[in-house]
Amino acid sequence: xxxxxFHRARPHGSKKDGYRAVPDEIKKQRRLYYIVIAIIxxxxxxxxxxxxxxxxxxxxxxxNFIAFIVNDMIPPNFGRAVGLWxxxxxxxxxxxxxTFVGGIISFCLCFLASxxxxxxxxxxxxxxxxxxxxxxxxTIIWLFIxxxxxxxxxxxxxxxxxxxxxxxxxxxxxxVVDEVGxxxxxALDSTGSAYLPKLAQCVIPAAIPGFVSWLLFSVEINIRSAxxxxxxxxxxxxxxxxxxxxxxxxxxxxxxxxxxxxxIIIIGVITDYLxxxxxxx
Amino acid sequence: MDSATGTSxxxxxxxxxxxxxxxxxxxxDVSFDIxxxxxxxxxxxxxxxxxxxxxxVNRLVHSSGGKITFxxxxxxxxxxxxxxxxTRSNIGFVFQHFNLVYRLTVFQNVMHGRLGxxxxxxxxxxxxxxxxxxxxxxxxxxxxxxxxxxxxxSDLSGGQKQRVxxxxxxxxxxSLLMCDEPIASLDPVTSRTIMDIIVDQAKKRGIACIINLxxxxxxxxxxxxxxxxxxxxxxxxxxxxxxxxxxxxxVYGVSAxxxxxxxxxxxxxxxxxxx
Numbered sequence: 066x067x068x069x070x071f072h073r074a075r076p077h078g079s080k081k082d083g084y085r086a087v088p089d090e091i092k093k094q095r096r097l098y099y100i101v102i103a104i105i106x107x108x109x110x111x112x113x114x115x116x117x118x119x120x121x122x123x124x125x126x127x128x129n130f131i132a133f134i135v136n137d138m139i140p141p142n143f144g145r146a147v148g149l150w151x152x153x154x155x156x157x158x159x160x161x162x163x164t165f166v167g168g169i170i171s172f173c174l175c176f177l178a179s180x181x182x183x184x185x186x187x188x189x190x191x192x193x194x195x196x197x198x199x200x201x202x203x204t205i206i207w208l209f210i211x212x213x214x215x216x217x218x219x220x221x222x223x224x225x226x227x228x229x230x231x232x233x234x235x236x237x238x239x240x241v242v243d244e245v246g247x248x249x250x251x252a253l254d255s256t257g258s259a260y261l262p263k264l265a266q267c268v269i270p271a272a273i274p275g276f277v278s279w280l281l282f283s284v285e286i287n288i289r290s291a292x293x294x295x296x297x298x299x300x301x302x303x304x305x306x307x308x309x310x311x312x313x314x315x316x317x318x319x320x321x322x323x324x325x326x327x328x329i330i331i332i333g334v335i336t337d338y339l340x341x342x343x344x345x346x
Numbered sequence: 347m348d349s350a351t352g353t354s355x356x357x358x359x360x361x362x363x364x365x366x367x368x369x370x371x372x373x374x375d376v377s378f379d380i381x382x383x384x385x386x387x388x389x390x391x392x393x394x395x396x397x398x399x400x401x402x403v404n405r406l407v408h409s410s411g412g413k414i415t416f417x418x419x420x421x422x423x424x425x426x427x428x429x430x431x432x433t434r435s436n437i438g439f440v441f442q443h444f445n446l447v448y449r450l451t452v453f454q455n456v457m458h459g460r461l462g463x464x465x466x467x468x469x470x471x472x473x474x475x476x477x478x479x480x481x482x483x484x485x486x487x488x489x490x491x492x493x494x495x496x497x498x499x500s501d502l503s504g505g506q507k508q509r510v511x512x513x514x515x516x517x518x519x520x521s522l523l524m525c526d527e528p529i530a531s532l533d534p535v536t537s538r539t540i541m542d543i544i545v546d547q548a549k550k551r552g553i554a555c556i557i558n559l560x561x562x563x564x565x566x567x568x569x570x571x572x573x574x575x576x577x578x579x580x581x582x583x584x585x586x587x588x589x590x591x592x593x594x595x596x597v598y599g600v601s602a603x604x605x606x607x608x609x610x611x612x613x614x615x616x617x618x619x620x621x
Contacts, residue, residue, distance in 0.1 A: 252445035252511075255404055256518055257435030257462020259427075262469035266458060267447050274449075 141323055142316035148305055153324060156301035157332075159223050159294075160287035167230030168280050174231070175238030181250065182242055182268060192235065199232025204290050205297055212298045222299025226287050234283055241275030242268060277343045281336040288332050292325050355381045357554050358403065358522055363412035363422065365398050367615030372398045373409070374578035380522070385545055385555045387565040390575035390597055393609030396558040399575070400524045403556075404437045405430060416522065435462025438515030438553070440525040440544070444507040448500035452491060452510050455499050456482045459517025478517075485513045489543060505536035512543060516551070523548055525557040529564075537561075541568055562594055 112118075123130075143149070176182045178192040208225040215221050245268050253263045295303020302325055309318040358380040365373040373395040380386055388396045401407035403414055405421050414421040419433045438459075446455045460478050461469045468474075486495055489509045494502060499510060508528060515523055525544055529537035541557075545568050548555040559565045565572050566586040574582030574589070574597035582593055 248441070248443055248445040249447045251406060252439070252441060252514070253458060253461065255406060255434060255437070255439035256459055256514070257431040257433070258458070258469065259431060259461075259466045261466055262461045262464075265470045266454075266461060266472060270450050270454075271447055 137315040138319040140316065141320040142314075143320045145314065145317045149302070149321060149324060152295075152300075152302040152305050153328065155219055156291045156295055156303065156325075157288065157328065159219060159226065159299075159301055160291040161284065163223055163226035163230050163291075164280060164283045164287050167227050167234055167283065168276075170231050171234035171238050172276070174235045175242055176264060176268070178235055178239035179242035181245065181247060182264065193239070196232045196235040196239075199228050200236060201232075204229045204294055208294055208297050208299055217298035217300065217304075219300030222291065222294045222301060225294055225299060226290060229290070230283055230287060233286070234279060237279040238272075238276055241272045241279070244275070245271045274343050274346055278340045281340045281343070285333050285336045289329055292329070357382050357416070358556075359413075359415040360399070360403070361413040361415075363399065363402060363414060364410050365395070365402060365407065366410045367612055370611045370615045371578045372612050372616075373402065376412075376575070376578075376580045378573060378580060378583055380554050380556060382521075382554055383549075383552060384571055385548060385557070385569045386571045386573060387557045387559045387569040388573045388575060389559055389562055389565050391609075392560075393612055394575040395578040396575055397526050400439075400526050400556065400558060403524065404434050404439060406439075431462055435518055436520050436522070438518050438520035438523040440508070440511050440515050440523070440528045442527040442530045444504075444511045444531075446499040446507060446510055446514075448498065450499060451496050452486065452499055452502070453482060453495050455510050456486060456513045456517055459514040462518065482513070482517060485516050488547075489513055503536075504532050505539060508532065508536075508540050509543065512540075512547070516547060520553060523553045523555045525555070527558045527560065530560060537564070562589070565589075 119125075174192055174196070177184075177188050178196065180186065180189055183189045183192075204225050207228045208221060211221040211224055215224075249267050249271065250263060253267045258266070291299070291301060292303045292306075295301035296307040298304065302321060306318055306321040306325070309315075309321065356379045360379070361377050363373055363376045364371060376395070376399060388399065390396050398407055402409040403416065403421060409422045412422055417433050417436055419425065419429060421433065447458070454472075457472070457474050457478065460474055464474075483492075483495070486492060489512065491506065491509055491513065494506060494510075499507065502510065508531075511528075523544070528544060529540050532540060541564055544555065544557065547553070557565075557569070566589060569586055572582065572584065572586050572589050573580060574593070576597055576599075582589065582597055
């Protein structure tokens with residue numbers, strides 16, 4: 066693949082019209098842009114007609130929206146929000162535990178999923194394929210599958226989060242290992258080092274900032290999904306919130322929403338700050 | 347070889363070595379011996395195959411044909427991983443781009459030179475022996491790095507990084523030291539310091555040395571023997587004083603176009619093989 070690219074990029078190729086090749090390329094590219102834009106516009110019109118969706122409805126119904134919030138949701142009723150703090154701690158624990166356990170599993174898998182360190186390219190494709198499957202099927206789908214087999218509760222919420230975390234972190238960790246670069250590994254090979262010492266003394270020390278950064282990012286993602294997963298039957302604060310919404314206790318629900326949003330924002334800010342610190346090292 | 351020393355002193359013997367990438371011959375039927383205590387430089391244009399020869403010797407690159415005898419092991423043949431690692435641990439390698447682990451300290455990088463001599467368990471956990479640590483201090487101070495021992499490798503200058511690379515190779519206590527264009531990324535003054543260090547240390551410790559160089563004047567000054575390579579073939583193998591102007595032209599004299607096309611073809615084939 067790379068060879069082909071270089072062949073094209075070669076300045077004195079065998080093409081007779083070497084100098085005209087570049088403008089032609091640009092023309093082709095421009096035509097491609099026009100086609101893509103046209104397709105997007107057509108698709109928008111077709112789907113709007115099909116669903117008889119009016120994109121301006123949000124603005125027309127703005128008063129209803131505001132009225133609902135002002136009349137039904139404000140002020141938040143913390144008095145009736147029983148179990149708010151307990152369930153919040155459950156949700157946070159679920160997210161942290163999924164990240165922690167997922168991190169350990171991904172740490173072991175990522176060396177098999179990186180072309181630099183894997184024993185064979187077949188293993189790389191196998192592990193990466195598995196990780197993609199885990200990552201690309203949304204957490205909610207995993208949750209539904211587990212809910213049908215194990216029933217509702219915090220355990221299936223945790224397992225659903227874990228599945229996505231392993232898929233995501235294995236892929237990202239493998240990319241970190243790929244970026245460590247062949248050079249220092251080659252040096253350790255030349256000293257006669259075996260495989261495990263090479264990982265322990267060269268690859269892991271070089272990859273640690275990347276690992277920690279993705280782990281922190283994963284905490285942020287998992288806190289956010291833990292709320293939604295909970296609402297769909299995964300336990301924790303999301304499940305209580307859903308219960309209040311379904312019972313039309315909007316003021317109580319609003320208390321839950323406020324707390325959940327605050328926690329998500331706070332944890333996001335903290336992990337962002339820590340990531341910056343880690344990556345600058 | 348018309349040298350006075352007997353064949354029993356031969357440390358490394360390369361016979362009819364070749365390396366193909368597809369139909370391109372990067373190394374073509376190269377034979378030479380290295381004896382104990384020799385300082386041999388290999389000169390030649392980029393893409394002439396100097397680096398490939400070195401990498402075949404410690405099997406970072408698998409050769410396509412020929413025989414490479416070192417420590418009674420044929421490095422050109424398949425062998426158990428343990429034999430390969432044991433033989434490699436006896437060959438020091440210094441890289442053009444230093445190839446350090448830049449997040450680790452100078453000391454930790456130098457200790458990597460011991461990994462090949464330790465059990466896998468100890469090496470994985472980094473349990474180096476006290477005598478090894480003392481030797482690392484000794485080597486680092488003899489290379490003038492005592493101030494930098496606990497600095498991160500990334501905080502060093504180019505010349506200091508290369509000295510760490512040399513220290514790591516010396517930690518292996520090798521009988522052969524191979525330096526692949528050790529000064530190509532350094533300024534002229536630092537280059538001289540590094541060449542002095544390599545040759546001094548090799549002589550002091552009785553290590554035979556192979557150095558790939560671009561600078562003919564350095565090669566003539568430092569080596570006891572010079573090999574010249576052109577287009578994958580060995581075209582000169584003799585004493586430095588016999589490397590006359592004509593011989594230099596012979597080594598470097600291939601027309602620029604021809605050599606450039608060849609280096610390009612080698613690169614293309616290498617990429618096609620890698621993926």
